Amino acid sequence: MHRPEPWHAALDRLQREARPHALASVVGVAGSTPREPGAKMVITPEAVHDTLGGGSFELQVIEAAREALARGEAGTRLEAFPLGGRSGQCCGGYVHVLIELFAGAEMSVALFGAGHVGQALVEVLAPLPWRVLWFDSREDAFPARGAEGERVHRRRIVPGAGGPRVEDAVDSLPAGCHALVMTHDHAEDRALVDALLRRGDCASLGLIGSQSKWASFRRRLGDAGHDAAALDSVRCPIGVPGAAGKRPYEIALAVAAELLTLKPESERQDRRGVSPETLRETFSPTRD
Template identity: 75%
Template sequence: MTSPETMNWHAALHRLQLEARPHALASVVGAAGSTPREPGAKMVITADEIYDTLGGGTFEFQVIDAAREALATGKTDTRLEAFPLGGRSGQCCGGYVHVLIEVFAGAEMNVALFGAGHVGQALAGLMAPLPWRVLWFDSREDAFPAESDSQPRLSCRRIDQGPDGPDLRGSVASLPAGSHVLVMTHDHGEDRQLIDALLTRGDCASIGLIGSKSKWASFQRRLRDAGHDQSSLDRVRCPIGISGAKGKRPYEIAIAAVAELLTLKSTGNQDDHRGVPPEKLRDVFADTSAKRSSS
């Protein structure tokens, strides 16, 4: 666990936002009586790290537990937690604190890109500013551009070489569940093996294969022989790219492919009522004001 003194909350928040890693921001928004910290104090919590402090003690551990419970749901939401320090938190200062916990789920989507050729490099550049986590694979040495290391949400992974060639199935097995996958290697044999492994795995959010309709027709014959039925094959998009897009330049293909991914991006379970309900906020601040008046 990272010590709260290692990095302050705003530096941690900036880094985690850049890396699109799941995290929660806990802010003291109301206090009455004697409390460890004043309103405006903040800390950042991830599944295994904490940054900054709300004053320590049982109260802070309860905030961390509440934040991690919220992070475990995978949803981006906002919740308001009440901590009576003499009751719920068992601290001797006896005050009352309200903490707003804002959850940031990290990357909006995970994209696995197989192939670092001209189209792959154009795609990686286009996806870099987006809040997506990109896993970029290639079996060749020195396939990735040197500047790739400077992109915080991009992870370049050389495919391990096994006794029978690149360990494509191992790379597919390493993907997070629900990934959107684009296959565009330098070798049609690798492309076909990847599609086979992805369909066998069966839990990808989407699978796109670069190439023509004739390429896909040829692949389908081999994939049926490998045991994949038509409903499975229908999950693969080939050619890739948003409908109606024209152009065969690498950058044009990449733009069409990213636009298509945007149409596939999940919007989650959006509700008309987001954040903390207004009536709860009214009750909270009325309660806090009453406690201040009586102290």
């Protein structure tokens, strides 16, 4: 018999996998309520782990969390549930629930190439709360599985009659990912850059190589119909400016540092979490 997963186990797993989820915690109660302060529940778009007491109140918490996750929200929000009013339950108490939203991976990175630099880069990125989609067209290119974590997803580029079917791999990417092209073959690199530019919705696109390599690629990609604005968006060489060193791990560190500069800013650092005004209104005693 399958045992339900408790909230703390589900939270640990979802955090490691960088999948969207919410942690709902009862932080304040008044009157008769289904659960005590400290009760917790984890909510994903597909499942619920543990309980805040059931009934209409719990369904409303789940609905509020899932609506926020569907909008890609992150951060915290405080929800008030008058059980006799908003929730229509006969116990008639009042519950405040803190909903902590985790939108999933902070960034999605599509890495094309499992050579020395690709392997070193995965090693650097694996501990970060980023989702890495790792591609290679060679049958035995990926190393034996190490401690790369659940956020790294290996994918084979399927071979075709005219070579690797790079368009299928590019079509499988989520919108807004950061693409890095560093395969073992220049023709495959160029085909990938062509397909990624045609797709047109990557947050960034980087190509490993020298300025002379990019000059050759740029000329041929321009002949294939890409305009100057699109070609100017490609970074080559890749890596944070000023970084020196040609060892695979040195290049990987420079590329990871560059990705950090491209990471989108979160909410204002001086206004994170539930607003002080909301907390004062919620928890301060009313005065006549």
